[in-house]
Amino acid sequence: MKEKLMLDIILEPGGMLPVYQPIFKVAGNDCALHAVESLIRGPQGTNMQSPVILFEYVRRKGAEKAVDRACVRAALAEYPRLLQGVLLSINVHASTLERDREFANFLQSAAEANSFDPKNLIIEIVESVSFWDRSGFTATLEELRSLGVAIALDDIGVGQSNYRMLLESRPDYFKVDRHIVNGVYSDPFRQAVLESVLLLAGRFNARVVAEGVEQKKDLDTLLEIGIDLIQGYLLSLPLESARLVSTSFAQSKMGEGEVKAVSVAGN
Amino acid sequence: MKEKAPSPRRVLIVDDKEPILKAMAKYFRAHDYIVDSAREQEEAEAMLTHSDYSIVIADLRLTGINGTEGLNIVRFARQRWPNMRLILLTAYGSPEIEQEARCCGVDVFLHKPIPMGELAQVVSELLEGKR
Numbered sequence: 001m002k003e004k005l006m007l008d009i010i011l012e013p014g015g016m017l018p019v020y021q022p023i024f025k026v027a028g029n030d031c032a033l034h035a036v037e038s039l040i041r042g043p044q045g046t047n048m049q050s051p052v053i054l055f056e057y058v059r060r061k062g063a064e065k066a067v068d069r070a071c072v073r074a075a076l077a078e079y080p081r082l083l084q085g086v087l088l089s090i091n092v093h094a095s096t097l098e099r100d101r102e103f104a105n106f107l108q109s110a111a112e113a114n115s116f117d118p119k120n121l122i123i124e125i126v127e128s129v130s131f132w133d134r135s136g137f138t139a140t141l142e143e144l145r146s147l148g149v150a151i152a153l154d155d156i157g158v159g160q161s162n163y164r165m166l167l168e169s170r171p172d173y174f175k176v177d178r179h180i181v182n183g184v185y186s187d188p189f190r191q192a193v194l195e196s197v198l199l200l201a202g203r204f205n206a207r208v209v210a211e212g213v214e215q216k217k218d219l220d221t222l223l224e225i226g227i228d229l230i231q232g233y234l235l236s237l238p239l240e241s242a243r244l245v246s247t248s249f250a251q252s253k254m255g256e257g258e259v260k261a262v263s264v265a266g267n
Numbered sequence: 268m269k270e271k272a273p274s275p276r277r278v279l280i281v282d283d284k285e286p287i288l289k290a291m292a293k294y295f296r297a298h299d300y301i302v303d304s305a306r307e308q309e310e311a312e313a314m315l316t317h318s319d320y321s322i323v324i325a326d327l328r329l330t331g332i333n334g335t336e337g338l339n340i341v342r343f344a345r346q347r348w349p350n351m352r353l354i355l356l357t358a359y360g361s362p363e364i365e366q367e368a369r370c371c372g373v374d375v376f377l378h379k380p381i382p383m384g385e386l387a388q389v390v391s392e393l394l395e396g397k398r
Contacts, residue, residue, distance in 0.1 A: 003285060005330065006310055047305065047314055056313035 007061055009043050010054070011070055017041045018075045019238040023089070023209055023231040026223060034229055035087035035122060038075035039238050059129065068096040069106060076114040078241040087120050089152060094127035094160070094169075097140045104143035119148035125169055127160040138168060152209070156180075156197060166204070174201045178212020178232070184225075185217035194225050276394055277301045277318075281311045281325040281340060282356075291324070294383050295390075308336040312343050319348060321394055324386070326379075327357035327364065335364065338371055345372030352393040356381070374398065 009015055018038045025034040042048025048057060058067045068091075075090045097103060111118045123144055141151060152173035155161045157180045166174075176197055184190040194210075201208045210222050213232030222230065278300045282288045285306070292302045303318070305311040308329055315323070323344050327337035341353050355368050358379040365376045375389055375398065392398045 003283070003306070003330075006307060047303065047310060050317075052317050053313045056316050057309050060309035060312055 006046065006048060006057065007063055009046065010048060010058070011066060012043075015043050016067075016070060016074045017044070017240070018071070018078045019240055020079070020244050021231060021238040022236045023229055024235050026219070026228050026230050026235075031235065033086055035089050036079075036083065036244070037089040037124065037231065038071070038079070038091070040071050040074065040091075055128075064093040065096045065100045068092045068100075069103075069110075072107060072110055076110055076116055079114070079116070080241055080244050083244065084116065085120065087122055087150070088116070089122035089124045089173075091124045091126045091154065094125050094137065094165070095129075097123075097125065098133050098137040101136060101140070103140050104147060107144065107149070108147055117148075121148075122150045122152050122173065124152040124154050124173075124175065125161075125165070125171070126154045127165070130160060134168060141169060155211075157193065166200075170204060172206050173209055173229075174204070174206050175209045175211055175231075176227075181210045181212050181218060181222070181232075182214065183218065185215070185221040191221065191225060194222070194227060198226055275299075275301050276321045277303070278390070279311065279314060279318075279320045279323045279325075280304045281306070281308075281323065281329065281337070283307065283326065283329040287326075291383070291386075294387070298387060306330070308339055311340050315340075315344050315347060320351060322352040322354065322390055324354045324356065324390070327355055327368075328359060334359070335367075338364075338368060341368060341373045342371040352390075354386075354389065354393070356386075 018040055020036045020038055022033055023035040023037060024031045040051060040054070042054040048054040058064055072090055072092070075088065079088055107121070108118060111121065144151065150172040151169055152175055153161050153165060153169050153171040154175045155177045156174050158177045174197055176194065180190055180193055184194060198208050207229055208227045209229040209231055210227050211231050213219055213222065213230050213234050215234065219230060219234060278295055280288060280291050280295070280302060281304070282291070283306045288304050288306065292304050295302045303314060305314055306329070311325065323340065325337040325340045328334045329336040337355050337357070341355055344351050344353055353373045354375045354377060355373045356377050356379050357364070360376065360378050368376050374393055377386065377389065
């Protein structure tokens with residue numbers, strides 16, 4: 001019998017496990033859930049559990065379209081019903097948005113199948129390689145926007161998330177990469193970059209999300225700069241669906257001088 | 268002074284035959300190697316993109332269309348990691364393929380079947396710089 005390719009295993013039902021990382025709106029010591037980003041892990045017990053290996057493999061197989069669709073299905077299917085009113089952000093390759101001309105219809109059907117309002121969806125554009133058919137890409141984004149879906153651009157400041165991509169995608173969210181965020185408290189140059197991103201986002205009528213926030217000192221500096229949408233291990237690890245359900249995110253207080261764990265398990 | 272512990276020897280084994288892959292992984296793990304394995308060219312390349320290995324042992328013919336996927340792995344690994352040691356195994360070798368493998372940067376070209384102990388000896392010599 002012919003052995004299955006890894007791609008077959010990835011695309012099997014249950015092949016991909018979504019985990020969910022919250023994005024918080026932080027104001028002073030208050031911390032409220034703004035959105036949840038779905039992150040995908042590959043089949044357990046394989047090399048593909050690591051997302052960087054998984055998506056490198058998928059790219060080399062040229063299978064972004066099929067895998068992105070499977071990621072969307074998995075993210076929606078596993079998303080806790082109790083959080084239906086909370087924005088759900090799902091990563092999709094720019095190349096999929098460019099080439100999969102039926103993506104918006106697919107997304108609408110997948111959302112309907114899970115009784116999920118597309119207006120509560122954010123499509124987060126990721127890309128590690130250069131691509132470009134502008135017309136296909138922008139047409140798909142327009143179709144998504146007509147469904148009420150918001151657009152985020154991931155990894156701003158590194159790789160393919162450059163000014164050109166900003167102009168083509170006109171995102172509603174600028175997600176700033178961890179490499180720019182980490183250590184901002186002590187680095188005036190990082191502060192300058194983040195201030196300029198905030199200014200730029202304002203001109204796009206977009207909001208800025210700081211990714212990879214791991215230190216309280218960085219969080220304080222981000223808030224001083226004016227960036228209040230925060231994602232990172234400091235506030236919450238990515239959580240499996242069941243854990244997310246048993247976690248209260250509605251509102252939390254941060255203690256003086258430290259950030260308390262925002263999630264309250266076992267409720 | 269405390270003696271410095273030897274750094275772990277990391278090996279990536281690439282073969283599309285699951286039983287062979289498992290047997291080789293088991294053997295090298297038992298000899299204190301840290302072993303990763305892959306069954307496809309793209310899987311091996313994805314792993315080599317993000318991890319450094321002391322040595323790669325790849326079969327020439329994997330599941331694919333041209334039957335020389337191992338050469339592509341050697342080429343990719345040599346470009347990305349100039350100091351990595353590379354072994355290519357094959358049951359379908361020819362002088363032309365061997366010549367091409369050497370041009371791609373393979374360190375040792377071995378014909379299958381090869382006893383595990385003999386392969387381990389080659390690996391050990393490569394890592395000790397004796398080859």
